[in-house]
Amino acid sequence: SQKIEQNSEALNIQEGKTATLTCNYTNYSPAYLQWYRQDPGRGPVFLLLIRENEKEKRKERLKVTFDTTLKQSLFHITASQPADSATYLCALDVTGGGNKLTFGTGTQLKVEL
Protein backbone atom coordinates (compact mmCIF):
# COMPACT_ATOMS: atom_id res chain seq x y z
CA SER A 1 0.00 0.00 0.00
CA GLN A 2 1.06 3.57 -0.44
CA LYS A 3 2.71 5.11 2.55
CA ILE A 4 4.04 8.49 3.54
CA GLU A 5 6.29 8.31 6.55
CA GLN A 6 7.78 10.99 8.69
CA ASN A 7 9.89 10.61 11.76
CA SER A 8 7.37 10.08 14.54
CA GLU A 9 9.88 10.97 17.20
CA ALA A 10 9.84 14.61 18.21
CA LEU A 11 12.87 16.58 17.15
CA ASN A 12 14.43 18.83 19.79
CA ILE A 13 17.13 21.24 18.68
CA GLN A 14 18.83 24.33 20.04
CA GLU A 15 18.05 27.79 18.80
CA GLY A 16 20.27 28.79 15.90
CA LYS A 17 20.85 25.26 14.68
CA THR A 18 19.47 23.76 11.47
CA ALA A 19 16.49 21.44 11.81
CA THR A 20 16.16 18.67 9.23
CA LEU A 21 12.93 16.74 8.85
CA THR A 22 12.43 13.72 6.63
CA CYS A 23 9.52 12.54 4.50
CA ASN A 24 9.69 9.14 2.83
CA TYR A 25 7.09 7.65 0.53
CA THR A 26 6.64 4.30 -1.18
CA ASN A 27 4.84 2.86 -4.18
CA TYR A 28 4.21 6.13 -5.90
CA SER A 29 5.86 8.71 -8.13
CA PRO A 30 4.26 12.07 -7.28
CA ALA A 31 4.61 15.04 -9.58
CA TYR A 32 5.18 17.27 -6.54
CA LEU A 33 5.36 17.27 -2.78
CA GLN A 34 4.22 19.87 -0.27
CA TRP A 35 5.18 20.82 3.26
CA TYR A 36 2.76 22.29 5.80
CA ARG A 37 3.13 23.61 9.33
CA GLN A 38 0.53 22.90 12.00
CA ASP A 39 0.36 24.61 15.37
CA PRO A 40 -1.67 23.15 18.25
CA GLY A 41 -5.38 23.84 17.83
CA ARG A 42 -4.97 25.19 14.31
CA GLY A 43 -5.28 23.94 10.76
CA PRO A 44 -2.17 23.25 8.66
CA VAL A 45 -0.55 26.17 6.85
CA PHE A 46 1.09 25.70 3.46
CA LEU A 47 4.84 26.38 3.38
CA LEU A 48 6.46 25.07 0.21
CA LEU A 49 5.79 22.99 -2.88
CA ILE A 50 8.52 21.22 -4.82
CA ARG A 51 8.03 19.57 -8.19
CA GLU A 52 9.55 16.30 -9.34
CA ASN A 53 11.92 18.07 -11.71
CA GLU A 54 13.21 20.39 -8.97
CA LYS A 55 16.01 19.20 -6.74
CA GLU A 56 15.77 22.03 -4.26
CA LYS A 57 13.46 24.89 -3.31
CA ARG A 58 14.11 27.75 -0.90
CA LYS A 59 11.96 30.28 0.88
CA GLU A 60 13.66 32.53 3.42
CA ARG A 61 15.07 30.17 6.10
CA LEU A 62 13.33 27.13 4.65
CA LYS A 63 14.81 24.68 2.17
CA VAL A 64 13.23 21.59 0.69
CA THR A 65 14.92 18.88 -1.36
CA PHE A 66 13.22 16.20 -3.40
CA ASP A 67 14.97 12.98 -4.42
CA THR A 68 12.62 10.95 -6.61
CA THR A 69 15.11 8.08 -6.77
CA LEU A 70 15.25 7.71 -3.01
CA LYS A 71 11.55 8.68 -2.76
CA GLN A 72 12.45 11.16 -0.09
CA SER A 73 12.07 14.83 0.71
CA LEU A 74 14.11 16.70 3.30
CA PHE A 75 12.84 19.88 4.93
CA HIS A 76 15.43 22.19 6.50
CA ILE A 77 14.95 25.19 8.76
CA THR A 78 18.16 27.17 9.14
CA ALA A 79 18.91 29.47 12.08
CA SER A 80 15.97 27.93 13.90
CA GLN A 81 13.99 29.95 16.42
CA PRO A 82 11.61 28.96 19.23
CA ALA A 83 8.79 30.32 17.04
CA ASP A 84 9.55 27.53 14.57
CA SER A 85 8.31 24.98 17.11
CA ALA A 86 5.35 23.19 15.53
CA THR A 87 4.38 19.98 13.76
CA TYR A 88 5.50 19.77 10.15
CA LEU A 89 3.56 17.67 7.65
CA CYS A 90 4.50 16.55 4.18
CA ALA A 91 1.75 15.87 1.67
CA LEU A 92 1.44 14.59 -1.85
CA ASP A 93 -1.18 13.50 -4.32
CA VAL A 94 -0.94 9.73 -4.43
CA THR A 95 -3.75 9.25 -6.93
CA GLY A 96 -2.14 11.02 -9.85
CA GLY A 97 -5.42 12.72 -10.59
CA GLY A 98 -4.70 15.90 -8.73
CA ASN A 99 -6.57 17.65 -5.94
CA LYS A 100 -6.41 14.89 -3.34
CA LEU A 101 -3.64 15.29 -0.84
CA THR A 102 -2.44 12.50 1.40
CA PHE A 103 -0.59 13.69 4.47
CA GLY A 104 2.29 12.16 6.32
CA THR A 105 2.17 11.48 10.01
CA GLY A 106 3.98 14.70 10.85
CA THR A 107 7.07 15.46 12.90
CA GLN A 108 6.93 17.65 15.97
CA LEU A 109 9.79 20.12 16.16
CA LYS A 110 10.76 21.89 19.35
CA VAL A 111 13.38 24.61 19.26
CA GLU A 112 14.87 25.33 22.66
CA LEU A 113 16.67 28.42 23.88
Add this chain to the structure above:
Amino acid sequence: SAVISQKPSRDICQRGTSLTIQCQVDSQVTMMFWYRQQPGQSLTLIATANQGSEATYESGFVIDKFPISRPNLTFSTLTVSNMSPEDSSIYLCSVELEGRGLDTQYFGPGTRLTVL
Protein backbone atom coordinates in the same frame (compact mmCIF):
# COMPACT_ATOMS: atom_id res chain seq x y z
CA SER B 1 -4.71 33.34 0.63
CA ALA B 2 -8.24 32.68 1.88
CA VAL B 3 -9.80 33.29 5.26
CA ILE B 4 -11.70 30.22 6.38
CA SER B 5 -13.86 29.99 9.47
CA GLN B 6 -15.50 26.99 11.07
CA LYS B 7 -18.35 26.71 13.53
CA PRO B 8 -18.42 25.44 16.17
CA SER B 9 -14.79 25.57 17.22
CA ARG B 10 -15.42 22.74 19.63
CA ASP B 11 -18.28 20.70 21.01
CA ILE B 12 -18.98 17.88 23.41
CA CYS B 13 -21.80 15.62 22.27
CA GLN B 14 -23.63 12.59 23.49
CA ARG B 15 -23.46 9.22 21.79
CA GLY B 16 -26.17 8.74 19.16
CA THR B 17 -26.64 12.42 18.37
CA SER B 18 -25.54 14.35 15.29
CA LEU B 19 -23.48 17.51 14.85
CA THR B 20 -23.33 19.79 11.84
CA ILE B 21 -20.09 21.68 11.25
CA GLN B 22 -20.07 24.80 9.12
CA CYS B 23 -17.25 26.05 6.91
CA GLN B 24 -17.29 29.59 5.51
CA VAL B 25 -14.76 31.01 3.03
CA ASP B 26 -14.22 34.69 2.27
CA SER B 27 -13.95 34.10 -1.48
CA GLN B 28 -15.62 31.90 -4.04
CA VAL B 29 -13.96 28.52 -4.46
CA THR B 30 -14.82 25.50 -6.50
CA MET B 31 -13.16 22.79 -4.47
CA MET B 32 -13.65 22.27 -0.77
CA PHE B 33 -12.41 19.35 1.26
CA TRP B 34 -13.28 17.84 4.62
CA TYR B 35 -10.62 16.10 6.72
CA ARG B 36 -10.55 14.27 10.00
CA GLN B 37 -7.57 14.38 12.36
CA GLN B 38 -7.80 11.87 15.16
CA PRO B 39 -5.75 12.40 18.32
CA GLY B 40 -2.04 12.12 17.59
CA GLN B 41 -2.69 11.27 13.95
CA SER B 42 -2.32 13.02 10.64
CA LEU B 43 -5.10 14.29 8.43
CA THR B 44 -7.37 11.86 6.62
CA LEU B 45 -9.50 13.07 3.72
CA ILE B 46 -13.20 12.36 4.25
CA ALA B 47 -14.66 13.81 1.07
CA THR B 48 -14.35 16.40 -1.66
CA ALA B 49 -17.26 18.81 -1.98
CA ASN B 50 -17.62 20.70 -5.23
CA GLN B 51 -20.42 23.15 -5.74
CA GLY B 52 -23.09 21.83 -8.04
CA SER B 53 -22.31 18.16 -7.63
CA GLU B 54 -22.56 15.41 -5.05
CA ALA B 55 -19.68 15.07 -2.64
CA THR B 56 -17.12 12.40 -3.43
CA TYR B 57 -16.26 10.22 -0.45
CA GLU B 58 -12.99 8.45 0.26
CA SER B 59 -12.74 4.79 1.10
CA GLY B 60 -14.04 4.14 4.58
CA PHE B 61 -16.39 7.13 4.65
CA VAL B 62 -20.05 7.03 3.61
CA ILE B 63 -22.67 9.63 2.97
CA ASP B 64 -25.08 8.27 5.57
CA LYS B 65 -22.52 8.83 8.30
CA PHE B 66 -21.02 12.09 6.98
CA PRO B 67 -23.59 13.92 4.84
CA ILE B 68 -22.18 17.05 3.21
CA SER B 69 -23.90 20.06 1.75
CA ARG B 70 -22.39 22.61 -0.63
CA PRO B 71 -25.12 25.15 -1.37
CA ASN B 72 -22.84 27.83 -2.86
CA LEU B 73 -19.24 28.70 -3.65
CA THR B 74 -18.40 30.04 -0.17
CA PHE B 75 -20.05 27.61 2.22
CA SER B 76 -20.23 23.93 3.12
CA THR B 77 -21.44 21.79 6.00
CA LEU B 78 -20.36 18.40 7.26
CA THR B 79 -22.67 16.43 9.55
CA VAL B 80 -21.33 13.70 11.79
CA SER B 81 -24.33 11.42 12.29
CA ASN B 82 -25.22 8.95 15.02
CA MET B 83 -21.99 9.73 16.80
CA SER B 84 -19.93 7.32 18.85
CA PRO B 85 -16.80 7.95 20.92
CA GLU B 86 -14.71 6.79 17.93
CA ASP B 87 -15.85 9.94 16.11
CA SER B 88 -14.01 12.10 18.62
CA SER B 89 -11.59 14.02 16.43
CA ILE B 90 -10.74 17.36 14.90
CA TYR B 91 -12.65 18.03 11.70
CA LEU B 92 -11.09 20.46 9.24
CA CYS B 93 -12.30 21.99 6.03
CA SER B 94 -9.95 23.24 3.38
CA VAL B 95 -10.17 24.94 0.02
CA GLU B 96 -8.08 24.99 -3.10
CA LEU B 97 -7.71 28.43 -4.64
CA GLU B 98 -7.75 28.34 -8.40
CA GLY B 99 -4.66 29.74 -10.04
CA ARG B 100 -2.65 29.55 -6.84
CA GLY B 101 -0.58 26.52 -7.71
CA LEU B 102 -0.92 22.80 -7.80
CA ASP B 103 -3.26 21.56 -5.12
CA THR B 104 -2.14 24.04 -2.46
CA GLN B 105 -4.81 23.97 0.17
CA TYR B 106 -5.83 26.48 2.79
CA PHE B 107 -7.30 25.14 5.99
CA GLY B 108 -9.83 26.32 8.50
CA PRO B 109 -9.01 26.29 12.21
CA GLY B 110 -10.81 23.00 12.79
CA THR B 111 -13.68 21.80 14.97
CA ARG B 112 -12.70 19.74 17.98
CA LEU B 113 -15.40 17.15 18.64
CA THR B 114 -15.61 15.02 21.76
CA VAL B 115 -18.26 12.29 21.92
CA LEU B 116 -19.14 10.89 25.31
